[in-house]
Amino acid sequence: MPNIHDAMWEKLNLDLEAHAGLLEVLGKFYGDIYMSQQGRLKGMEYLDFVLSEVHGLRIKELQDAKASGKKVVGTFCVFVPEEIVLAAGGIQVGLCAGAEIGKGEAEKVLPRNTCALIKSFVGFKLAKLCPFIESCDLIVGETTCDGKKKAYEIFSEYSPVYVMEIPQMKNASDRQLWKSELLRFKSQVEETTGNKITADSLKDAIHLLNNRRRVLQRLNRLRAADPGPISGRDALLINQISFYDDPVRFTTKIGELCDELDERVKSGTGIAPEGTTRLMLSGCPMAVPNWKLPYVIESSGAIIVGEESCIGTRNTRDLVDEGGRTLDDMLDSIVDRYMRIDCACFTPNTERLDNIVNMALDLNVKGVIHYGLSFCQPYAMEAFKVEKALTGAGIPMLSIETDYSMEDVEQLKTRVEAFIEMTR
Amino acid sequence: MKSRSKDQTVAGIDIGSRSIELVVLNADGILRQLKTPTTFDPLGQCRRLMGELEGGRVIATGYGRKLFAESFGQMDVSTITEIQAYALGARFLHPEARTVLDIGGQDTKVISLSETGKVFKFEMNDRCAAGTGKFLEFMATALQVPLESFGEYALRSDRRIAISSMCTVFAESEATSLMARGERPENIAMGLHMAIVQRTIAMLRRVGVSAPVVFAGGVAHNPCVVRLLEEQLGQPVIVPGNPDMVGALGAAICGKNGF
Numbered sequence: 128m129p130n131i132h133d134a135m136w137e138k139l140n141l142d143l144e145a146h147a148g149l150l151e152v153l154g155k156f157y158g159d160i161y162m163s164q165q166g167r168l169k170g171m172e173y174l175d176f177v178l179s180e181v182h183g184l185r186i187k188e189l190q191d192a193k194a195s196g197k198k199v200v201g202t203f204c205v206f207v208p209e210e211i212v213l214a215a216g217g218i219q220v221g222l223c224a225g226a227e228i229g230k231g232e233a234e235k236v237l238p239r240n241t242c243a244l245i246k247s248f249v250g251f252k253l254a255k256l257c258p259f260i261e262s263c264d265l266i267v268g269e270t271t272c273d274g275k276k277k278a279y280e281i282f283s284e285y286s287p288v289y290v291m292e293i294p295q296m297k298n299a300s301d302r303q304l305w306k307s308e309l310l311r312f313k314s315q316v317e318e319t320t321g322n323k324i325t326a327d328s329l330k331d332a333i334h335l336l337n338n339r340r341r342v343l344q345r346l347n348r349l350r351a352a353d354p355g356p357i358s359g360r361d362a363l364l365i366n367q368i369s370f371y372d373d374p375v376r377f378t379t380k381i382g383e384l385c386d387e388l389d390e391r392v393k394s395g396t397g398i399a400p401e402g403t404t405r406l407m408l409s410g411c412p413m414a415v416p417n418w419k420l421p422y423v424i425e426s427s428g429a430i431i432v433g434e435e436s437c438i439g440t441r442n443t444r445d446l447v448d449e450g451g452r453t454l455d456d457m458l459d460s461i462v463d464r465y466m467r468i469d470c471a472c473f474t475p476n477t478e479r480l481d482n483i484v485n486m487a488l489d490l491n492v493k494g495v496i497h498y499g500l501s502f503c504q505p506y507a508m509e510a511f512k513v514e515k516a517l518t519g520a521g522i523p524m525l526s527i528e529t530d531y532s533m534e535d536v537e538q539l540k541t542r543v544e545a546f547i548e549m550t551r
Numbered sequence: 552m553k554s555r556s557k558d559q560t561v562a563g564i565d566i567g568s569r570s571i572e573l574v575v576l577n578a579d580g581i582l583r584q585l586k587t588p589t590t591f592d593p594l595g596q597c598r599r600l601m602g603e604l605e606g607g608r609v610i611a612t613g614y615g616r617k618l619f620a621e622s623f624g625q626m627d628v629s630t631i632t633e634i635q636a637y638a639l640g641a642r643f644l645h646p647e648a649r650t651v652l653d654i655g656g657q658d659t660k661v662i663s664l665s666e667t668g669k670v671f672k673f674e675m676n677d678r679c680a681a682g683t684g685k686f687l688e689f690m691a692t693a694l695q696v697p698l699e700s701f702g703e704y705a706l707r708s709d710r711r712i713a714i715s716s717m718c719t720v721f722a723e724s725e726a727t728s729l730m731a732r733g734e735r736p737e738n739i740a741m742g743l744h745m746a747i748v749q750r751t752i753a754m755l756r757r758v759g760v761s762a763p764v765v766f767a768g769g770v771a772h773n774p775c776v777v778r779l780l781e782e783q784l785g786q787p788v789i790v791p792g793n794p795d796m797v798g799a800l801g802a803a804i805c806g807k808n809g810f
């Protein structure tokens with residue numbers, strides 16, 4: 128079926144036929160998992176629209192911005208400081224992918240035992256499926272897990288990748304390294320965009336992105352109510368969209384949605400009855416359209432009230448200090464804020480354990496489901512520690528390891544349901 | 552809860568990928584228990600099994616529980632998972648049970664129970680059939696031994712050889728090459744049983760093994776698996792009289808007690 132955006136996609140050199148297939152799957156999946164929900168918020172219409180146009184109007188906006196001289200920077204990790212890109216007048220988009228569609232292509236250049244997230248973004252590139260990747264003027268990789276680190280070497284044969292070095296520990300010398308990497312990134316972004324970052328522009332960028340984090344924090348506070356006013360799937364989608372949409376629009380729209388949530392909470396209206404089993408997710412990021420596990424959980428009679436993940440609280444918990452006056456002060460504040468990220472690629476990473484336990488207690492959940500992508504070693508290793516920490520706090524945990532395929536859905540349902548029965 | 556008259560029945564049905572079991576309870580205890588293969592028409596099989604059973608509550612469990620609940624909407628049907636069903640069934644038969652092992656047609660489950668009988672940890676095998684009843688069935692066919700006597704057959708071995716492969720396909724080729732080298736088929740059968748038990752033990756250790764252990768599911772009929780498990784665990788395992796009915800029984804118990 129021809130699409131009004133075909134000409135644009137063709138210009139971006141997408142494989143139109145395969146891409147149409149992707150959109151069809153995405154649309155169907157979205158229909159099944161999202162549109163079938165009862166009592167959704169009015170504010171979700173914005174997200175439905177953004178998602179339906181994620182490869183359409185949003186890409187058109189990016190193209191228009193590019194035509195007016197703006198630059199687009201693509202990233203794969205919440206470690207890449209968006210403040211820098213915004214301060215230089217650029218646009219940052221997340222490139223993590225959650226669909227299996229390019230897997231066959233990816234496995235031609237990657238070992239089979241690579242995590243689905245990596246296979247997906249490499250597959251999207253090779254199969255010419257992602258208009259975001261093709262819109263980027265700069266693609267930024269980072270030295271986090273070994274899988275990604277080596278995958279960027281392969282990816283860079285198809286698109287140039289700038290790689291940031293992320294420290295592995297949190298000592299003073301690591302902070303120094305991170306500071307110098309931030310400065311190197313700043314020069315690169317200034318060169319790509321042709322704009323110098325000033326104290327004023329950085330101040331605005333910090334404020335803008337803090338506001339985006341604040342609105343997501345507000346969302347998390349509101350959804351913690353019982354009865355839950357919004358499904359975990361919808362909340363996850365909001366977090367996912369925050370990586371694609373214009374930050375100003377996003378913040379405004381989610382602010383409105385939060386007002387609606389506020390009213391629901393006040394009137395005690397929920398999408399599920401009061402007392403519905405409350406669970407929390409923890410672990411690897413879930414990129415669009417990886418909604419498999421949330422769907423399985425919420426169709427088994429539980430509600431997800433929080434995500435301890437990079438598409439979740441790891442991305443929104445900490446703000447950049449806004450007290451800095453000089454450019455250098457502000458850069459230091461950025462360094463400090465990003466050094467607080469508790470990714471499993473760090474060693475040791477005990478903050479994450481504390482954060483998970485505190486979050487589970489604050490949210491008053493009955494249990495935590497730890498989500499690891501198959502072959503993701505950092506999170507698989509930490510799953511054992513997380514379980515120990517949670518069990519110690521009297522909170523049961525279920526460890527799930529899966530990928531983007533649908534073949535284990537029935538098995539997952541049984542395990543998740545049994546876990547819910549167990550926590551009753 | 553609604554009050555139930557004395558002759559009111561509660562049924563538990565366990566719809567697995569290989570077989571379907573039905574247990575009917577009334578106030579005096581087990582009224583009826585039946586078993587049938589799943590075939591390609593599970594709903595038809597359920598219908599036949601349910602027979603003249605009218606009214607009363609039905610609790611469905613197993614792989615086909617949702618399908619059953621959707622198709623028998625006119626009845627009072629609810630569902631529970633196999634984990635919960637096996638825990639309840641085992642605990643009903645052996646109130647002191649602390650660990651439940653179930654090896655069924657296509658999956659293996661290990662459940663750890665608290666002193667009061669609550670599930671507090673469980674494990675299930677991952678996607679493939681390695682280490683399940685299907686594995687034994689496949690291997691019995693390969694060695695041309697009837698499945699029902701495969702365990703006794705293996706117990707006639709005179710030597711223990713290790714089969715390292717747990718993948719059904721590789722294990723078969725390993726068995727074939729052992730045959731070609733003139734190994735006694737009884738010894739090969741023993742090796743295959745050892746492989747399945749080894750895998751089960753690893754799962755048991757992950758949830759922690761507290762005594763007593765109840766062994767349920769179709770494979771519990773196999774004396775060689777029971778013997779090897781006891782050897783490895785260093786303690787007796789309890790096999791209920793009708794090990795394949797434990798899931799259906801647990802479902803029925805759940806219906807009786809409410810959840």
Ligand code: SF4
Pocket residue numbers: 203204205206271272411412437468470471472
């Ligand atoms: S999990 Fe770690 S590597 Fe992955 S996006 Fe988050 S911070 Fe980056």
Ligand code: SF4
Pocket residue numbers: 242243244245271272273274275411412500502503504505506
């Ligand atoms: S999910 Fe794990 S293996 Fe995959 S990219 Fe993230 S950290 Fe690396």
